[in-house]
Amino acid sequence: MRTEFPSQHEIVRAWHVIDANEAVLGRVASRAAMLLMGKHKPIFTPSMDTGDHVVIINAAKVKLTGGKEGQKIYRRHSGYPGGLSEVGARKMREVRPQRMLELAVSGMLPKTKLGKQMYRKLKVYAGEHHPHQAQKPAPLSI
Numbered sequence: 273m274r275t276e277f278p279s280q281h282e283i284v285r286a287w288h289v290i291d292a293n294e295a296v297l298g299r300v301a302s303r304a305a306m307l308l309m310g311k312h313k314p315i316f317t318p319s320m321d322t323g324d325h326v327v328i329i330n331a332a333k334v335k336l337t338g339g340k341e342g343q344k345i346y347r348r349h350s351g352y353p354g355g356l357s358e359v360g361a362r363k364m365r366e367v368r369p370q371r372m373l374e375l376a377v378s379g380m381l382p383k384t385k386l387g388k389q390m391y392r393k394l395k396v397y398a399g400e401h402h403p404h405q406a407q408k409p410a411p412l413s414i
Contacts, residue, residue, distance in 0.1 A: 278315045278322060285393075286324045287409035289402070292373065293330040295414045296337055301376035303414055304328060308381065308390045321386060325393045327409055332369035332398040336361060346375065370396040 288307055292300045306312055310322030336344065344361035364372055373396050381387040395404065 277317055278320065283315070283320075283322050287327065287404065287407040288324055288412045289327045289329060289404075289409040290412050290414060291330055291400075292328055292334045292414075293400075294333060294335055297334045297372065297376055299414055300328065300334060301373060301380055303412070304373075304377050304394065305380035307412075308377070308393055319386070321389050323390055323393060325404075325407070325409075326395070327402050327404050328370075328373055328394070328396045329400050329402055330398075331373045331396050332365065334369075334373060341365075346372075369398045 290300060290304060304326045307326050308323040310316050310324065313322055315322055341361055346359045346361070346364055347356060349356050359367075361372070374394070377394055378387075378391050381390050395402065
């Protein structure tokens with residue numbers, strides 16, 4: 273039995289809109305990662321990017337369960353000695369709320385060149401307006 277691999281011109285990429293208003297951060301991120309990878313399609317192949325484009329709106333209104341709002345810490349390092357920067361979830365929501373969802377989704381994608389290619393199809397907006405109306409994205413409920 274032969275394994276069929278889709279060619280690039282056979283892959284049809286749809287656009288989806290996810291409204292993160294009052295939705296749990298992890299559930300939104302896992303659904304978005306699944307769509308970006310293409311795992312919802314019968315032509316899914318781990319070595320190819322068969323996924324769709326995902327637009328997430330209302331990222332500022334996403335929910336964190338338990339005590340994560342006060343306890344969760346986002347860390348990054350500049351590469352220099354003593355260059356560790358830490359920002360709490362509450363501060364991150366005030367300063368750059370879309371970054372919370374971007375980090376959650378990127379953590380669920382493969383850590384390869386293919387994962388970076390998938391990540392480029394993700395668009396996150398803090399408010400409910402986005403500039404992708406021309407692509408006619410289909411609303412998706414979580």
